[in-house]
Amino acid sequence: MSSRKIVILGGGTAGWMAANLIAKSWCDKDIHVGVVESPDIGIIGVGEGSTPQFKAFMDFIEVPESQWMPKCNATYKNGIRFVNWSTRAGFEQYSHPFPAQPDDYSAPAFFHNSFVRRKGIDLEGHPDPFFLATYLAEHAKAPIAAESFPFEINYGYHFDSGKLGMLLAEKAREFGVEHIQACVQDVRKNTDGTIAALICDKSREVCGDIFIDCSGFSSLLMQQHLQVGFESFENNLFNDSAVVLPTEQGESIASETVSVARKYGWSWHIPLTNRIGNGYVYSSKYCNKDQAETELRAALGLLDSEVEARHLSMKVGQVKEHWHKNCVAIGLSQGFIEPLEATALHIVQETVQSFIECYQEGEFTCQKQGKHNQMMSQRYQAIRDYIVAHYRVNSRTDTNYWRDNANNNSISRSLFNVLNVWVQGKNLSDELDRQDIDKYYPSVSWHCLLAGYGIYPEQHQLVAGNESANVHDINKIREYIRRCGLNFPDHSVQLARSSV
Ligand SMILES: Cc1cc2nc3c(=O)[nH]c(=O)nc-3n(C[C@H](O)[C@H](O)[C@H](O)COP(=O)(O)OP(=O)(O)OC[C@H]3O[C@@H](n4cnc5c(N)ncnc54)[C@H](O)[C@@H]3O)c2cc1C
The missing domain is CATH 3.30.70 (Alpha-Beta Plaits)
Incomplete structure (x- = not known):
């Protein structure tokens, strides 16, 4: 392979995550990575919650928690608690937990109960008692188990995004990434319409083979210079x-x-x-x-x-092509789904990994961009649908906003089928599997959402469960989760420990 130059426009979280992942993945190749960042245009500076994927990112670039967490005022995240989205009695709040290996024992009981309850039998159908991460969050514990507890626990983080950006910039420079502080005013194109160079500060040119657009909502390269269209999600996600x-x-x-x-x-x-x-x-x-x-x-x-x-x-939606000619959009420049499940940095990571895979598979050319575009577009649609489900099943009636959301029929066929299967009391995991969408949000997440909102027959319609329906003793499950929880420290204690 001849040498390649990859130019990343933007020094927000997306730009620096991309720089680190690319430089580390191809450290044995003749690939030069540069980040061009304007000293005058700031970063968005929000984006402070992650999914467990972020741990994999930090592990990959070999930055231990003890190094980065104190510098970024970071804390541990066991999941997200949704409060007052549902008005159904007993379901006014619920948690969407990150998965933990001990749930392998308790989650089947939750699946069973929520299935049977949909058929009108009164079993515990709220997700909270069944999940270890929910217990840890309820008791302000950190998801870091004692060594004697040999099970895998997934968790995310909360952090200061400005400080995280600085730390990632430092790390990228260690990987040999060049940092160019300059404002891009124009681009020079080749005759085939690909980008040849970024033109900065009136005359300076930064040439490259591949340009990664991490310029934020302005989407300077992808949407402005290459005129790639935007698919708005405003019809089913109202927040802007x-x-x-x-x-x-x-x-x-x-x-x-x-x-x-x-x-x-x-x-x-x-x-x-x-x-x-x-x-x-x-x-x-x-x-x-x-x-x-x-x-x-x-x-x-x-x-x-x-x-x-x-x-x-906020501009909610996605670009019609995530990789067009020799430009790949990553971060807010490629699109945004509102931050309800804090998925943006997760998508950044997935996009960079997909680009790395496809560029390499196409022998360091743009041959495989179709594959990348298809994967990213499907991911956006699947995540959008999960977020839309929150709004569709809400039961608030206090404003037109909530009523319009609940009555909004502008939802995808995929989501329509998922919701139908649930209310008809059919097997939800089978439907997710049939649609092949459980790789984006697993069955347990969908079960937590729909059960957490209390999408069940009304309480007065339920009948008591007999022995054949009531196969799991909820008290034993609560006790099991409680005892697993004993292996975890208080969150504040753990944070003080890891900052030493
Ligand atoms: C309200 C809100 C809440 C959010 N919450 C979460 C969350 O909880 N979790 C999560 O994962 N994500 C969240 N996000 C998304 C997250 O903030 C972004 O995905 C993330 O910060 C990445 O942003 P970015 O790097 O794409 O863009 P930006 O941070 O906007 O960075 C853009 C960069 O491009 C540079 N630039 C722009 N134009 C030029 C130019 N002409 N020349 C040179 N440089 C230029 C700027 O200097 C800057 O460095 C949230 C977003 C919003 C709006």
Whole structure:
């Protein structure tokens, strides 16, 4: 292979994650990686919750938790708690837990109970008692087990995205990535329409073979210069704005993200070691900036506070091609699904890995871009559908926003079938398998969502379970989860330990 030059435009989390993954993966090849970043255009600076995938990323680039977590004010995340999305009695909140190996024993009981309850038999159908991560979150424990507990636990993190960016930039430079601080004003194209060079600061040219567009929502290369179209998701995901406000951290640090449904959207509450990051994601069609800020301030007890709020706009959807000519879009430039399940950095990682795989498979040419585009487009649609399901099954009636979401028929055929199978009392895992979508969100996630919202027959329609239906003793399951939980330290204690 002759030498290759890969130019990444943008030094946000997406740009630096891409730089690290590419430089580390191809450290034995003659590939030069450069990151061009404007010193004047800031990063979006939100994006503070991850999925367990982020641990795999840090492990891959060989940065231990003890090194990066204290520097980024990071905390552990066992999952996401959804509060007030459902008004159904007993189901006003639930947790979407990250998977843990001990769940292999308790999850089948949850699957069984939720199946039987859909048929009108009164068994415990709420997901919370069945999952270890939920127990850890409820008791503010860290997902780091004692050595004597030989089971795998998946977990994510919360972190300060600005500090994380700086740490990743430092690491990328160690991998030999060149850091160019310059503002891109134009591009020079080859006769076939591919990009030949970025033109910075009036005259400087940065040439390359492949250009990775990590320029954020502006999507400077992909959407502006190459004119690749955008598939908006606004018909089924209404939120297009956010307002962000930090609050002080208390003594006990939570080990989960909390998402609270509000009048025109929902607010996130993300615990870091030094503060709590809060933001209200809402639809500007239903409420204006001031209303949103006031509602969030009131909820946080900040009505009289001078803490400044940041307002953001979001463009929700995906580019029609994630890899076009010699340009690959990664991060906000490729698209965005609102942050309800904190999936954006997960998608960044998947996109970079897919690019690495396809570029290599195509012998370091663009031959396999069709495969990459198909994989990314399907991933976006599958994640979108899982997020849309939250809105579709909500039972709030307090504003038009929630009523319009619940009545919105602009949903994909795939999601329509998933919801139908659930309400008809059929086997949901079989349907996910049939559609081949459980690789994006596994069956347990879909079960937690639908059961967590209480999508069951009404309480008065349920009959008591007889012995043949009641095959799992819920008290034994609670006790099993509790005893597994004894192997885990308090979150604050673990954080203090890992910062030494
Ligand atoms: C409200 C909200 C909440 C979110 N919450 C989460 C979450 O909990 N979890 C999660 O995983 N994700 C979340 N995200 C998404 C996450 O913030 C982004 O995916 C992530 O920060 C990556 O952003 P980026 O690097 O693509 O873009 P940016 O951070 O915007 O970076 C763009 C970069 O491009 C550079 N640039 C732009 N134009 C030029 C130019 N002309 N010349 C040179 N450089 C240029 C800028 O200087 C900057 O370095 C959230 C997003 C929003 C909007």
